[in-house]
Amino acid sequence: MSPARAHIVGVGESAYARWGKIGEVSEHALACQAIQRAVADAGLSMDDVDGLASFAEDRNEAVFLAAELGLPALRFGNMVWMPGGGGGCAAVSNAAMAVETGQAEVVVVYRSLCQGQFYRFGSGGVSTDAPADPPVPSLQQANSLLMASMGFAMPYGLLMAAAAYALPTRRHMHLYGTTSEQLGLLAVTFREHASRNPRAVMGGRPLTLEDHQASPMIADPHRLFDCCLESDGACAVVVTTEERARDLAKRPVEILGSEQGAPRGYAFGPFTNANIPDALYATGGGEEMAGRLWAKTGLSPGDVDVAQLYDHFTGCVLMQLEDYGFCQRGEAGAFIESGALAWKGGSLPTNTHGGSLSEAYIHGLNHVVEGVRSLRGESTSPVENAEVCLVTSAACVPSSAVLLGRK
Amino acid sequence: MSERYFPDTMPPPMADGTSLPWWKAAAEHRLVVQECGACQVTRLPPSPVCPDCRSDQFGWREVSGEGEVYTFTRVHRPLGAGQAIPFIIAVIALDGSGGLRMISNVVEIEADAVAIGMRVELVWEDMSPDLAIPRFRPATN
Numbered sequence: 001m002s003p004a005r006a007h008i009v010g011v012g013e014s015a016y017a018r019w020g021k022i023g024e025v026s027e028h029a030l031a032c033q034a035i036q037r038a039v040a041d042a043g044l045s046m047d048d049v050d051g052l053a054s055f056a057e058d059r060n061e062a063v064f065l066a067a068e069l070g071l072p073a074l075r076f077g078n079m080v081w082m083p084g085g086g087g088g089c090a091a092v093s094n095a096a097m098a099v100e101t102g103q104a105e106v107v108v109v110y111r112s113l114c115q116g117q118f119y120r121f122g123s124g125g126v127s128t129d130a131p132a133d134p135p136v137p138s139l140q141q142a143n144s145l146l147m148a149s150m151g152f153a154m155p156y157g158l159l160m161a162a163a164a165y166a167l168p169t170r171r172h173m174h175l176y177g178t179t180s181e182q183l184g185l186l187a188v189t190f191r192e193h194a195s196r197n198p199r200a201v202m203g204g205r206p207l208t209l210e211d212h213q214a215s216p217m218i219a220d221p222h223r224l225f226d227c228c229l230e231s232d233g234a235c236a237v238v239v240t241t242e243e244r245a246r247d248l249a250k251r252p253v254e255i256l257g258s259e260q261g262a263p264r265g266y267a268f269g270p271f272t273n274a275n276i277p278d279a280l281y282a283t284g285g286g287e288e289m290a291g292r293l294w295a296k297t298g299l300s301p302g303d304v305d306v307a308q309l310y311d312h313f314t315g316c317v318l319m320q321l322e323d324y325g326f327c328q329r330g331e332a333g334a335f336i337e338s339g340a341l342a343w344k345g346g347s348l349p350t351n352t353h354g355g356s357l358s359e360a361y362i363h364g365l366n367h368v369v370e371g372v373r374s375l376r377g378e379s380t381s382p383v384e385n386a387e388v389c390l391v392t393s394a395a396c397v398p399s400s401a402v403l404l405g406r407k
Numbered sequence: 408m409s410e411r412y413f414p415d416t417m418p419p420p421m422a423d424g425t426s427l428p429w430w431k432a433a434a435e436h437r438l439v440v441q442e443c444g445a446c447q448v449t450r451l452p453p454s455p456v457c458p459d460c461r462s463d464q465f466g467w468r469e470v471s472g473e474g475e476v477y478t479f480t481r482v483h484r485p486l487g488a489g490q491a492i493p494f495i496i497a498v499i500a501l502d503g504s505g506g507l508r509m510i511s512n513v514v515e516i517e518a519d520a521v522a523i524g525m526r527v528e529l530v531w532e533d534m535s536p537d538l539a540i541p542r543f544r545p546a547t548n
Contacts, residue, residue: 134415136415136535137415137419137535137538138535139422140419140421140422142423142426148426148452151420151430152509154418155420156542157413157417157418157494157512160484162484167498168478170479171477217483218483218484219482220483220493221480272510274499275450281477281478
């Protein structure tokens with residue numbers, strides 16, 4: 001007999017906006033709003049919630065949100081210990097483990113992101129204005145292992161994620177002949193999906209391949225439209241037991257399996273690690289993890305009806321398609337050109353909400369939200385009779401994934 | 408002082424006790440890799456334990472600074488006041504290092520001329536009397 005599996009029973013979000021556009025409402029207030037909407041969507045009350053989970057060095061700690069939201073008790077407060085967006089599905093996985101083991105009964109996974117209220121990611125706090133009194137360059141004390149690792153990237157000007165993930169993408173182009181136009185087709189496809197999604201920040205802004213090719217170079221091969229949005233917003237999903245899921249407001253979505261982590265020697269991935277094994281360098285680093293996910297669920301790539309793949313940069317989506325076995329290594333460019341990812345007529349409709357390239361960048365938790373909607377029949381780009389959805393969180397960093405199933 | 412390629416406003420490196428010896432060697436214009444004292448497998452960045460044999464014994468091996476470009480990107484966004492763009496960030500495969508690579512820059516080159524596989528050589532940039540950063544330029548021999 002297989003163990004009772006956790007289910008996702010509610011999803012919710014705040015309005016999504018461009019970076020810095022939400023300045024009056026605090027980031028944690030937005031988290032509270034998303035959590036309340038997800039709980040209401042499930043037909044539950046905040047009095048039912050006894051766990052909170054997040055990831056990506058969330059500034060909005062569960063202990064404070066539990067108090068602000070009046071949780072009767074916080075029985076499970078969890079933060080995934082991986083930097084960046086790689087922990088989104090892992091947070092869902094940890095919530096599932098909590099409810100499956102009885103540590104908690106209703107866990108809300110949340111992410112709130114209003115970076116305009118803090119500093120701009122990728123700037124390293126460095127201003128392009130000339131300082132009045134420039135410091136003498138000197139070695140600084142690293143205040144964490146991550147920053148000691150960044151010490152082997154920052155003095156070379158490697159601060160932007162767009163530059164970091166250009167490195168494996170450039171290598172992929174060198175090895176397999178992948179082109180900028182193939183990357184651009186990804187961005188165009190996801191933008192088309194966003195055109196039907198009223199939540200999408202870029203919903204009213206059509207994008208052509210010509211627009212993509214004419215967009216400014218950021219860190220080649222990444223042009224502006226190869227890079228995800230920078231957004232303000234929050235979203236949340238509610239995880240509970242199979243038994244509790246049976247009589248709630250919406251059709252529950254089953255968590256069929258989840259995986260998280262990184263392969264041997266990966267550390268933070270190509271952002272700071274130049275010594276990823278050669279066979280792994282021009283990949284998303286997720287192939288082993290994907291193999292474990294298929295093995296534990298008994299499913300294969302051909303069983304996936306719809307996918308929500310973390311799209312911080314187009315090159316990272318391309319490499320995930322190979323990691324997860326939707327095509328052979330080196331063939332993702334041709335796979336994209338075949339139209340496979342398109343809602344209209346594609347064999348693997350992907351990022352039906354528009355993704356982080358066109359809906360919003362909420363560290364990919366909005367991909368879990370869309371995964372649930374796509375199996376409930378609530379997506380604005382619905383895939384008929386979809387039964388299995390793959391959701392991934394990041395690539396080229398320690399990452400995670402869940403397979404969701406329609407009940 | 409050496410030739411300068413980047414302004415003083417470039418982000419400085421950060422080190423902890425494990426990586427400090429690497430930066431001290433750099434200040435003396437020595438490019439080193441960490442070498443396991445038990446199995447002699449090399450590694451970068453520095454770490455406390457050999458991931459292959461788990462020995463905590465280690466030494467430092469100086470390398471020539473010759474190597475080749477493994478991958479690269481041309482960054483078109485300014486970083487710090489006075490930074491010329493585009494500038495090149497590259498992963499360099501280091502000769503004689505036991506198969507190691509490092510992140511660095513390629514300098515003294517037209518941005519369009521950089522390519523995977525091109526041979527490069529080490530050039531030190533003294534950012535200040537106490538801080539030297541290893542960068543690479545096209546091989547001259």
